[in-house]
Amino acid sequence: MTSLIHIKDPLQFSQILFDLMQKVNAGISEMELYEFRYALDEYAPENQDWSQIELKDIQQIENMITGRDFFDKIQIRKQVSGKIIFDDEIKKLTRMLFVGLVKGDYNLEWVKKWFYFDVRGFYFLVRTIYFTPEILAHFGGKPYKQFDPKQNRLEVFQGLGYKDFKECNRETDQALIKLLKSLVAVKGTPILITLAGPTAAGKTEIVSRLKEAFEQNKQKVTSIEMDSFLLDNDYRDDKGIKTLGKEAYHFDLFLECMDDIHHTKRVTIPSYEKSVSCYDENGKLKPGAHPIVLEPADIVFLEGNFPFHIPEVSHFIDIKIVYLTDDPIRLKRKWKRDLDYRKKYEFNYFRNRYFRTQFLRAEDTYRPLMQECDLVVDTTNAALWATPPLQRILSK
Amino acid sequence: MKPPEFVMNPQQFLETLYLVMKGINPAVGDMELYEFKYGMDTVFPNDDWASIRLSEPDKIENLVNSSSFYDKIQIKPMKGSKIKLDDEITFLTQMLFTGLVKGKYSTDWVKKHFFFDLRGFYFLHRTEYLTEEVKAHLGGKPFACFECKQKTFEHQQSVGYKEFKAANTEIDGLLINSIKKLISVKGIPIVVAIAGQTAAGKTEIVERLRMEVEKEGRTVTSIEMDNFLTARDHREANGIHSLGKKALHWELFLKCLEDITHGKKITTPRYDFIDGDSSHDLNGYLKPGFTPVEIDPADIIFIEGNFPFLIQEVAHLIGIKVVYLTDDAVRLQRKWKRDVDYRKKYDPNYFRNRFFKDQFPMAEKCYIPQLEVCDIFVDTTGAALWTTPEIARVLRD
Numbered sequence: 001m002t003s004l005i006h007i008k009d010p011l012q013f014s015q016i017l018f019d020l021m022q023k024v025n026a027g028i029s030e031m032e033l034y035e036f037r038y039a040l041d042e043y044a045p046e047n048q049d050w051s052q053i054e055l056k057d058i059q060q061i062e063n064m065i066t067g068r069d070f071f072d073k074i075q076i077r078k079q080v081s082g083k084i085i086f087d088d089e090i091k092k093l094t095r096m097l098f099v100g101l102v103k104g105d106y107n108l109e110w111v112k113k114w115f116y117f118d119v120r121g122f123y124f125l126v127r128t129i130y131f132t133p134e135i136l137a138h139f140g141g142k143p144y145k146q147f148d149p150k151q152n153r154l155e156v157f158q159g160l161g162y163k164d165f166k167e168c169n170r171e172t173d174q175a176l177i178k179l180l181k182s183l184v185a186v187k188g189t190p191i192l193i194t195l196a197g198p199t200a201a202g203k204t205e206i207v208s209r210l211k212e213a214f215e216q217n218k219q220k221v222t223s224i225e226m227d228s229f230l231l232d233n234d235y236r237d238d239k240g241i242k243t244l245g246k247e248a249y250h251f252d253l254f255l256e257c258m259d260d261i262h263h264t265k266r267v268t269i270p271s272y273e274k275s276v277s278c279y280d281e282n283g284k285l286k287p288g289a290h291p292i293v294l295e296p297a298d299i300v301f302l303e304g305n306f307p308f309h310i311p312e313v314s315h316f317i318d319i320k321i322v323y324l325t326d327d328p329i330r331l332k333r334k335w336k337r338d339l340d341y342r343k344k345y346e347f348n349y350f351r352n353r354y355f356r357t358q359f360l361r362a363e364d365t366y367r368p369l370m371q372e373c374d375l376v377v378d379t380t381n382a383a384l385w386a387t388p389p390l391q392r393i394l395s396k
Numbered sequence: 397m398k399p400p401e402f403v404m405n406p407q408q409f410l411e412t413l414y415l416v417m418k419g420i421n422p423a424v425g426d427m428e429l430y431e432f433k434y435g436m437d438t439v440f441p442n443d444d445w446a447s448i449r450l451s452e453p454d455k456i457e458n459l460v461n462s463s464s465f466y467d468k469i470q471i472k473p474m475k476g477s478k479i480k481l482d483d484e485i486t487f488l489t490q491m492l493f494t495g496l497v498k499g500k501y502s503t504d505w506v507k508k509h510f511f512f513d514l515r516g517f518y519f520l521h522r523t524e525y526l527t528e529e530v531k532a533h534l535g536g537k538p539f540a541c542f543e544c545k546q547k548t549f550e551h552q553q554s555v556g557y558k559e560f561k562a563a564n565t566e567i568d569g570l571l572i573n574s575i576k577k578l579i580s581v582k583g584i585p586i587v588v589a590i591a592g593q594t595a596a597g598k599t600e601i602v603e604r605l606r607m608e609v610e611k612e613g614r615t616v617t618s619i620e621m622d623n624f625l626t627a628r629d630h631r632e633a634n635g636i637h638s639l640g641k642k643a644l645h646w647e648l649f650l651k652c653l654e655d656i657t658h659g660k661k662i663t664t665p666r667y668d669f670i671d672g673d674s675s676h677d678l679n680g681y682l683k684p685g686f687t688p689v690e691i692d693p694a695d696i697i698f699i700e701g702n703f704p705f706l707i708q709e710v711a712h713l714i715g716i717k718v719v720y721l722t723d724d725a726v727r728l729q730r731k732w733k734r735d736v737d738y739r740k741k742y743d744p745n746y747f748r749n750r751f752f753k754d755q756f757p758m759a760e761k762c763y764i765p766q767l768e769v770c771d772i773f774v775d776t777t778g779a780a781l782w783t784t785p786e787i788a789r790v791l792r793d
Contacts, residue, residue: 030558031557039737039739041739161427341434346478
């Protein structure tokens, strides 16, 4: 255990923490100590005295981060002097983990088991468990296909572009494409395939590649983004609609569209641009607005995070896929894509929001979907998980 | 003859520009087209690309080489409650994009006068530091040249110090040996001043020099010129640029320098970059509750800052005058990582505006004048060390 003197001396504290953090995240070793100290400044307690930080015991922390209350309370856009601030609870957690690591109260293995550290945001986030025992059981306990998890090499990256990401997923993505070709051949067309997954998991890109693959087979393919059916963002805000359930969408239009697809009809879907739908909340086309018209296709991909397993929708869907990428990797993708390229979010808003939503979305959307879907693609662990019935079809 | 109508649709425009931009900045080739489009969307014109009126190349050259253009750049223009990229900067990038796609501006011309920062997704003017006068002062050619290892940074969007240091190993090694030799020839106590732009690598090279001379049994100390800055609010309210006497507790600076060269202990102000406040009031008195910086006398006194020997009144107190420069494009990459990512010091748009606005006047008013009087010029990006002919003779002996 480190002596109190080390904790009280900010230089010694940061030196010890720097050494420890390299074991938590290999990306830290790419930093010079002074760069690490720059980033650490954000957490420095009053008078630089880290010994005043009170530590919760391990059980208390585990209880806190496994309950949704903690995440519900995270304030994503709280402002001080006109600027969005980093949420206090998130900051406290990271500060506590830093001190606990240096004091030896929290061991490295425990920290790594429950948290990951994002270097660009310089904060700890809670590791989300996607594969619960129930979900593992749903897929027969082991992956259908498993490859070398090449995303491991991305650990030292602070931001991640799609080219590097795609390169790591090559085998898994190819296996998915091959598998879907076989499935479509068995099940016949028209066929509706849903692809759900967290933000920046790589859904849009894989749908685009699947589309190309089927088009090479001379099959007509179309893809629909579930976001197209969203109600105006302002309307949802006014009504306090926070989740992505039925109430967030033009649900009747959506059902109509599903039915049309199944009858190989031309479908009309709303356009949704800059947080505004071309339909009003009553499902009426806004004056002067133009919906999107899609011609009938053999294969229709529906991409988005709607709970496709709910009974009203489920029966329309032929193959339900969840495309997952682990939270740390998605966060690196989002730094590059959403902050650097799109310049879409304010820095603290983004840190707060990602921290908050990864837990809540997993609980509200992804795990329930995984429990019911046919196929999970886990890009980070380079694994395809298929349900036993699907495996039987594929074995034919 | 009326020029042909520009009818390219946005997708064609995007694809053409993507190809052209790979030739301007190789890192664009590491992006997918859709990622490039995300960047493009941030500078999309109000109407369409065809609406962008193009200036003649010579007019653009005149524009970006005039101080008045930079004076007009606003560092905190607002859109709603958020700082936006300055309109002039945005328009310059839009114009260069359009001109490249239309073929009005050649890639070579654009590369000669501008660099494209991928993280900020904008063009910046390429600053010329090595003027004919500077070259003449430094004997017309470098004292020594090495392989330009910073070239590998072209594929990066930001640069951390470890890789920066590794790229500069040879040039830094030569600088350290040169300073050691000059100290042994000139004797102690000696003031060694290192001037250099923000993120050129001054602090780090001073630290390494310090360790090296300490190994020889000499005592070393350093004075940070930035600590002499007056409070930021005062400078901003009075339109004082962070150059020259007015930006500093000047009398204190002069006195400190004189005292320490006479072997006396000195007390300097302390400047806090986070809140932009100085420990001393405008009359040079320590403010209640603030702690100054105490500096003991030493054999070698390093002064580090933007303009340690810009002002003639201090030049005679400095034994070795070094300008340590890194090209703007690389410094910007360093600052993205150090100041935006690690220190979280700036709003990204404020940062983009400020870097664009500052680099030209700083070169004109600060670095080129110091290059014209320095003893040694280190060009880390060009991996070249330049010296005056006199210094070259000393180093060769």
